[in-house]
Amino acid sequence: MYKQPKVSSITSDLSEALKVHHSAEKPDFLGPPGSIFLLVSTFLNSNQRFNSRSGRYVQLGSYADDGNNSNSIHISKHALDYASEYRYTPFKIECHSELTDKKQGQKLVTELLKFIKDDFSRQNPSFRNIPIFDLWWIDLNGDLQIIIKTTELYVYLCKPDRYRKEVNGITMTPHPPSHLPPQHTVILKWVHHSILNVNLEEELKSKYGSLYSIKEMAGTETSRTRHLKVEFLDKKDYDNILNSGKICLFGHLITVDAFLSVSKILICNRCNTPGHTKNSCKNSTVDICRRCGENSTNLAAHKDCQVKCHHCGGPYESTDYKCKFIADYRRQLIEELKKHPEHLPPDIQLFIPKEYRSDEDRSKSIYNKSAYEYKQYLCRQKQQ
Template structure:
């Protein structure tokens, strides 16, 4: 499992070194003279020596070079830093041990409370009232100058438990040194209290997602959707917590449930800060360890005798890659490559320092006396043991069990085939029923239309044609009579009477014969 290396935030320290770069930390390893050549660099790195980013150097005191030779040495050093990265012990220590948590800021409006009083009061209060031992690395006065006699005290803690404990203002004493104070700002949540939720869909309601997380997990403070280098949303969500125990509990479970969906959780590893010399802008050493005579401007890249008297052109040019950005910029491709190598070395150191790797590195010598042969069986009566007999019977019955399982598997395959055929037939029947239903609806529409046609024709015959025929037949009957009222054509009169009777039956809906 990859361990986090307590990388500090950019707000805690600058990415380049200054005269006060150590902040109370000192290098305890002895520095060897830098007379070794490039062939010995890897051996020195594996042996844990304090290597430099610029491996090829010249002892200026011995050779007494002139001004041009110094420039040539510096240029050669920068060219080597572009191509061959040597991760120094200073770089790894800078990324791992320098104030891994942002400071907790206390602001006093008056008085002069010392840092020792603040530290002792805080430790005593937490131990007596809350039974908690706060681990404080450093406590110092801020260099920022305020008006009205205000001043800030910065408190740096050692571990995530202390940081999360002090995030709650209820755990602080009300006064320190008989002086009241307040918190001007809330510190940012460090990577040691953060987690990553994987595979969060981009199309979900993110507001509902965050609401459900805050409802079920009260220690979660911020929920942030991560972005790629093109500032597009990705499926990673960063979660910032205020409790180290809650964070460890979630990390041990390796999953979180949000809106009845289970998501995987991994540890959030922030990229380590890069050690950049503020004098020569080279990578991997502090300013007080720099061998360059002149100072390099981080903006324009010019080398000057005194940076205070330098008039910068404000035309940005990186001394590492020559592009238009500052030499201390973290977007420089050379700095990015150096950071990748630094991360790889830190992870390699963490893996090599694990207990398993230390055991594997030891030479184990086999000794037969430590592993004696097992004793011989006391007697052959063990074969007559009832338990052994039962075990033999079970072993003999295993082939029968295998045959039964094979038969059961064959029947199971047949049943699966039957279910498959049944589902396919059901789908066919459902399709046919849907077709019949559609045909029924079409037929029903046709019947309605035919009924309308029949009703229209029926009205036409009953209300128009039959009354008109009655009038015609009445007229014909009148013309078929003489002056005395006798029919001129008796056969015609009979037919007209028969027509009248049939039209009357048709009007009444009675059957009639021709």
């Protein structure tokens, strides 16, 4: 049973706010804007202990890739939630003059939501809830930082021209995220290098007016082709191009596929072991260098230290997916998600990399089928 947490004071630093927000268990409720409610649970998943005298790990059992390691790996609920939850990039509103107290922020948030209400409703006629921000705070520079977890509102506010310019003498300059959520993103596969991005953008805009961005996907380039990630503000444009499956551009028939997030591994920033956070780490009292496995209190001494994984001894960092321990943990995490897809949010689909698919099940994605189908049913009902 959860215990009711204390209300934290308004967080002024962006990194601290996100660290707390991501490492906390999901709360039963959210407080008024500017407040953060925390529920913290302790998770322990480790086969190592820290030796304070030597300043490094002492293995309780050396990791060996014997094919049975996944049976002994425990996946906590926190790790499952972290793997499936989409990390929403904060919106920044630069304020001139700087915000100095919570009341100013509250007034600005209220006026902004009031300003966008009518136009947002016109743009999203099937949206029945009241548009609100999930979290906001004032950072050290006196600017407003906002977390939005409602996809429709998130996408709507990604256009800078939808903001008020001034509230009570405070000029606002919006800095929205550079990318849209996966639900508005497709992949154009094997696009030939002869087709330049600038020409492709012009052609797609003539067909789909809500085109937001085109970016090459890292690691997909070959001598002849590459994959492109394409984002659309309008869900109808996204659905149309995705349902077509193919698109003809400059005489080339290009495959269109959905862009899916991959499951993320919760890794402790202190001991570099998956399954828990630094706040609940029981393996070490000091930060451990992920390059060499030594005490990293003196950061200057670890700029050129020897790279050796302290999990398996390989020539890479201890948090690298090349590590057999991390790879086995990831494999077991994916298996747990496949066994319990009901824990995934209804609008989230997770991509399964090829090397983590079994011979019995070659599925490329994991999703909450019942919740997804029910959401689709509700959408059809609203459109009727």
